[in-house]
Amino acid sequence: MTRGNQREMDRAKAQKKAAAAKAKPKESATTLQQRREKDAAALREKQKKKEQEAAAAASGGGGGKK
Structure with a gap:
């Protein structure tokens, strides 16, 4: 075959x-290494923003979602 x-x-x-x-x-x-550092910085920024939103929502700042 x-x-x-x-x-x-x-x-x-x-x-x-x-x-x-x-x-x-x-x-x-x-x-x-540069890409890892860039990704880590982006994740830190994202975490910081999330913490700020949580703090604003906890204090009743009206920054939360509707």
């Missing part, structure tokens, strides 16, 4: 995929 040209087509597809993966630049450790 033969597979025809399916094997050749699969081989060409795998080579194309490998070439695309090789051409893709990898993320360096410094950019990874």
Whole structure:
């Protein structure tokens, strides 16, 4: 039982995929660290905003949701 040209087509597809993966630049450790710091800062801002809203709602400032 033969597979025809399916094997050749699969081989060409795998080579194309490998070439695309090789051409893709990898993320360096410094950019990874910068991204982590940026994400952490965004989360801190979000937490701070949430705490302010909770404080305003607790004090009856009318800043809560309707």
